[in-house]
Amino acid sequence: MLRILISLFLLTGFQVFAQQTAYISGVVKDAEGNRLNEALVFVQNTKHLTKTNTKGEYTLVLPTGKHQVSFSYIGYRTLNIAITLKSGDKLTRDIIFEANQLLSEVRVIDQKDRREGITILDAKSFEQFPNASQSFEAMLKQLPGVSTNNELSSQYSVRGGNFDENLIYINDIEIFKPYLVRNGQQEGLSLINPDLVKHVKFSAGGFSPRYGDRMSSVLDIQYKSKDSLTAIASLATNGSSLTLFGEKKHLSFALAYRNKKNQSLLKKQQVTGSYNPNFNDLQAILNYQFNKKFNVDLLGIYNKSEFGLVPESRETVFGTLQETYRLKVDYEGQEKDAYENTLGALSLNYKFNPAISLKWINSIFSIKEKEHFDIYGQYVFEEIESDYMGGSYGQVKANRGFGAYQDYGRNELNANIYSSEFKLNYIKEKSVWEAGLKYQRDEFRDKLNEFNFLDSAGYSLPNSNGNGLEVYDYRYAVNKIDINRISGYLMNANDLGDKWSYTGGLRFIYNTFTKEFIPSPRLILTFHPKNDKDILYRFATGLYVQSPFYREMRDLDGSINYNIKSQKSIHLVASSDYKFEGLGTQLRFISELYYKKLKDLVPYELENLRIRYLANQRSNGYAVGLDFSLSGEFVRDLQSSFRLSIMKTEEDIENDGIGYIKRPTDQRVNFSSFFQDRLFNSPTYKVHLNILYGSKLPAWPPKTQNYASNFNIPAYKRVDIGFSKDLLDSESEKRIRLLDNYFKSFTLYAEVFNLLNINNTVSYLWISDINNNRYAIPNYLTSRQLNFKIIAKF
Template sequence: MLKLRLLLLVLVLGVTFVNAQPLIKITGVIKDDLKNPLAKVTVTVLGQNQSTISDESGTYSIYSSTRFFTLKYTLLGYKPVLQEIKRDKEGRIVQDISMVSNINELEQVTITTRQNQLSNSSIINVSDVAAMPSASGNFEVILKTLPGVSTNNELSSQYSVRGGSFDENLIYVNDVEISRPVLIRNGHQEGLSFINSDLLSGAKFSAGGFEARYGDKLSSVLDVRYDKPDSSQAILNLGLQGGAFSSRILNKRSYLLAGIRYKNNTSILNRQDTKGSYAPNFTDVQVVYHHTFSNKFTLGLLGNFNSGIFKLIPESRETQFGTLSTLLRLDTEYSGQEIDDYQTAGGAVTASYFPKANLVIKWINSYFSTLERERIDVEGRYVFNEINNDFASGGFATTKTNKGIGGYINYARNNLESQTFGSEIKADQDFGNHVFSWGLRFERKDYQDNLNEYGLIDSAGYILERGIQNFYQDNSISIKNKLAIQYYTAYAQDSYRLSAHSELLLGVRANYNSLSRQLLLSPRLLLAYRPLSNNKIFRFTAGVYQQAPDYRSIRDFNGILNKGQQAQRSYNSSIGLDYAFDGLGTRLKFVSELYFKYQDRLIPYMMDNVRVKYLAGAEAKGYTYGADFSIGGEFVKDLLSYFRVSFMKANQDILNDGLGYLKRPTDQRVNFSVYFQDRLLNSPTYKVHLSMLYGSRLPVGAPLVQRYSDDFNIPAYKRVDIGFSKDFLDDAGMRKPRFLDRYFSSFSAYLEVFNLLNINNTVSYLWLKDVDNVQYAIPNYLTGRQLNLKLIIKFKNSK
């Protein structure tokens, strides 16, 4: 009986095995356009779970379970090849393939590999930006999932890196340094960030230890490229929060990139505690043109216009907070309105000269002008109550104790005009084992600032009895400032290949400015070692980073300028390991870094939402240390997922205040993030995109005291966003709609759920006192749960 069962089992398995055999076996050799064999080419049968990789001789073999199918051949640095196969019967097919190199991509791959080893930067997978669910819709959302980056505001594109402020981050687009508006004080006033994701060709980010070629800021560098496209293409992006259209036009000797964006996030703002009429409208236009006149000279143009207007007519606010034992509620009625607007216009011209094959010289000239205005006339009348936990009939909470009634007034008539002109010469020359770089830059910034604002709070309801002198006046300012600053900078650096496994980068920056009149020297070093196994990179960095004073840092709470302010200075060091290994069915990359920063000269500040309020007349010293860890890989083919955790401590001591070391406003001890992507098992064209963020609590001080303090905390930031997408023209699909396939190369629909768990995250506080002179922090909450729909359509190339 047992033998019979074994025999039946063998027969069943044999039949199953025979039935599972593929009908077609495809073999062949893959070569480049010079007839050299290509190794590690990925060969995929579209619509089937079949893929392989060619060996060192370029040979491959793969099976198909159908007689009509399409093979796809892909290799970084080469144009992908699609080969249709039609076979009437079973058997074997020999299919040899020739792949054509993509010169632009090959150059970028070579440069990226060398610079990634020597620049302490992370290469950003820009294809993830469109799929990542985001309430702001800005490119910077992907930065907030990277090691070393802290955040507590999904509406803002601002970010803090390793304990630094928002003003300590460098942003470059095609070698042009970008700045942001100054007056913005709330995340919902922010519109479209400068970076247009649809025009991106590449981006890399350094959270510290960056090289001397980059400017004079303390914390980080984001280097973005709008480069030559592979082909002409148009992209349309439509959603409930706005839309965008971009076009890439490729000619024989030139290319044009153009994009226009519009954003209106009224649907998100309407769900906040403050109810009223929101009218946020933001528009951005960017143009990039590049022309190759000869093999020795090219000219590039970058143009930008960014406009935003935020209008709010508040009506009422109801904020409930506290504990289970003490539940408090603030009810406010408003009158008046707030109108904020800004316009930025400008561009850059880059002339590139190639006198030799190993030398490039760039001359970059840029000019940007920004106008910012605030018009605020808002009066609030509030009732502050302690309420019962149990609810009366009708679902309304009953009042237990009245804590006070009162009112407050916010008034502003602020105008800021700024112009920035820069002219820079940069050169890079490759001597084989050496790559030598140098640059000279002149920059002039002009500011004209008219400030007239005040805030009055009657936090006990005594105004009728005692008069306006009993109001708390918050930042009462009436002043006009005019300032011009010239900056002169130079840098030189050399990357040297010490051996087949180690490289050294040495550089120095020099900076002089007309405001502090200091000559600042900043030496920097990076040592990289790659063992023979070729799956690890060890890095050590050390350097001095100095940030010259600017208008933002020298303007005090009352608008007075401290023109004697000195540059901020930080001594940085770090040690890191990149390790690639096979696990969980894929190739994983583990990245870790330990760092320490000692700052012997800092300008202390306080945080109010996204506004940095400097104590411009004070000086501090401080230290920051921490560790960043991340691991990522393609757990699902072609979809990158990663996890990271960061630990940090950032303290500072304001000199001569008698308080010693206190936490910096950006002292967020723990940050954790996840970005995970997956496909539905039986429907691979359906994808899931999950983003999770956690940031531990942030220290904050009450504004009613005239000194810096950290005796209060903003609660931990917890956020989960999820998106579902389907590309109707995905290669993984068995069938493609004929109409869509005729006109589009991609047609993707997205359903997103922002703040999936509907967590009330706090961004700042409104501070009030009750009749017993007890001070309360009324939380200003961020966005709640919200649905979003969008379409991303890529048109087929015109022939």
């Protein structure tokens, strides 16, 4: 397979026309002699650009003639130099950004992110990341503390928390994931459009009062309304996208459309049939600058996912070499689901002076979801001969049971979330003050109507009434919930002498459902030894409160628990952040030890992506763990990372008489690696390798409440690989003139998802045989899949 893919790239050696070229190279440093990594070097009014490597070095291949070369780095004013090149010239120009060119405000903010333990992600690396789900959140699975076991979904859990415990912001506006989605097949495009992303910040815990109010993590996304590019177009076997940027006087805007096609993935699922997914996303952002002090941002998002399935049959073989079983199912019926999210937001930004700014954010987030399914299946459960040496290999050894079942649902959820928030920032030298006040109103309209039954003919399910039919897990409810919320915060970040700094403050939240007013103090202390080593030590602690949104208050039968309390988590985090030279490059090693004390938890069941809370029960628990990560440019201009996470989380459900048990997210070990390299020692042929490992997860049959069961979902193991070639790479000595006239870059990708073709289990179908022995039939995720894509930038 690898040889075939490499051969495809070799075929891209089109007939090109040689140009007379020359070279300019050098080193970019700051006033103190530090070499600057990822400084932007570009030639004005051309498509030639590059970035410095970890040693501050750059090289540009340019045509002969006169050029205006610009050097840009975060926090500094752009520098420009004029050069004249002749054929074969190898010009050296070293650049130094002087102290008087530094933008002090940016410098303070950049230092503050590192002190707070915020991880900064490079949004541009998403293009190189082999990713079956096409979700931006897939990149998070490379970060310390993030657990993974489903490549089809953008959902993720952090340090023992579930999906509902993660905060996600776009331009300071909280966004929400679909509620009724039960598996990754139904999930469409993530609300985050990678082409619009400007800045990405992530924290796995111990974050500042600026963020709230969830118990686990925060993902902070900032969009851009203008770019050096005018358009980005992508075409792939699994989808397409188009993003346009425009600017005229005081107005700048971006318009983006995406479409996802995953029929090729779904056709290889265990259930064969007619799949009809239709996933679309349209986003627009507009900024109008009235003057230097006042500007307005408009953000609009419309995201719709439709999923249809007419199942035909299923065959699953599982077990061991000694005992092998087969489940065969024939289906009737169909499923039709629709998930629609709409966001409209208006932000007014006013800068009183360079030190004081005010932001007023108003938004409406609308959720409309429907899932309609009525599927009937007739099954045969058999034990088959597994002896390779015998003449009856693969034949039926014993019939373990047969019967039929039906899944029926007519569920609908409509919700509107209105919010208005003021945010005030004040910067004075090294001191940063922030304050915010927010009002939010949630309106939920929920209709739940679903059941399933087993007609086991006396085999799969014992019957008390003797008629062979027993309705199981019937739920019907109609709920109407309105909640008003008020939250706010005040925080300050400053130095305590030469070696110490802090970020701390107070957050509060009140909601009209639980009628709780809860303050949330938080503190981050940072120690910088100020020696020859670039190392920081951090300690963070705080109370993180998660008041019930909606799903937490709804019990399994659909009823609402009006006496529920807000869930709470106390974080204790100790970490070190060390930047050093090693292996011929600059490396960054981060280690974190954390403990979370969990109180007033709402226990839940987790089946695939579906979280069902036991709203009338309550528990207390904990999560403890260690995270390690190592990152750096092991190959010039290509960032790679390795991480290892070890975690344990348990809870004690009140009055169950069992004691502490594993939480559904108790995944003890997670390892990931994203490694990039160059093929054939060429700067234009690149390989991108993504490795994921997540240890086993606890599992138990539904409705059994056998929480102490030792049954587990097997470990998640996955390898994805991608190859890329930019036909217009600035380091390429030969370029295709036709493309060069119209594009700034034209990159070809070939990707192999699940390279090792491992059958990863995401959940189980539970059935019983004639002796009432219960069996777990694995529901597998995706198999090996090829994907090709082209990304063109204008």
